[in-house]
Amino acid sequence: MRIFVYGSLRRKQGNSHWMTNAQWLGDFSVDNYQLYSLGHYPGAVPGEGSVQGEVYRIDAATLAELDALRTARGEYKRQLIQTPYGSAWMYVYQRAVNGRTRIESGNWLDRTPT
Template sequence: MRIIVYGSLRRKQGNSHWMTNGQWLGDHQIVGYELYSLGLYPGVVSGNGRVYCEVYRIDASTLGELDALRTKGGEYRRELVQTPYGSAWLYVYQRSVVGRKHIVSGDWLLRDAPEPG
């Protein structure tokens, strides 16, 4: 199975150790979503933007661990999306993003860069 990661699970980020047993397949941009900062980690919601991601092949055990991390308390839900590497699971944020910082670039790695315009 495959998973899309867009924030703290990406390479060289704070939670990238969760992907240690995964196989990196490549980078990808998902269209029709927007990225928001939730503080130390991001959330993706449906919208009019694009989000920069990494796609990994993972095993069922890793998916179970990520589900426990991400879906606990209903904060995220998994959604199946298409990528050049095949369909992959994306964790979509389920709570309000009102008052949260919109990362217009769609790239968590650029979250501290000044916004254009």
Template structure:
């Protein structure tokens, strides 16, 4: 199975250790989504923007660990997204984003460059 990561799970980010057993397949840009800054990690929701991400092949135990990390509190829900590498799961934010800073450039790695 494959997963799309767009923030703290990306290479050289704070939670990238979760992807240690994954196989990096490549970078990807998804359209139809917006990226928001939650502080230590981001949120993606359906919208009119684009989001820069990475696609990995992972095993079922890694997916279960990520589900426990991301979906247990209801903060995120997994959605299946088409990529050049095949369908991949992506965690989509489920809470309101009013008042959060939108990263209009769509790249978590460049968040410091955005107003």
């Protein structure tokens, strides 16, 4: 299975250690989403724009760990998207983004550190 990551799970980011057993497949930009800074990590929500990230091949154990990290508090919902590497899971932010800073480029690496 594959996963698309766009924030702290990307290479050289704060939670990249969760991807240690994953196989990087390539960079990808998903359309019809907007990226917001939530502080130390981002949230992607449906909207006009695109979000840049990375696609990985992962095993079921890694997906279970990521689900525990991302969906336990109801912040994110896992959604299937299409990539050049095949379908992949993406964590979509489920809470309001009012008052949050939008990252216009759609790239978490372009954020202004808080």
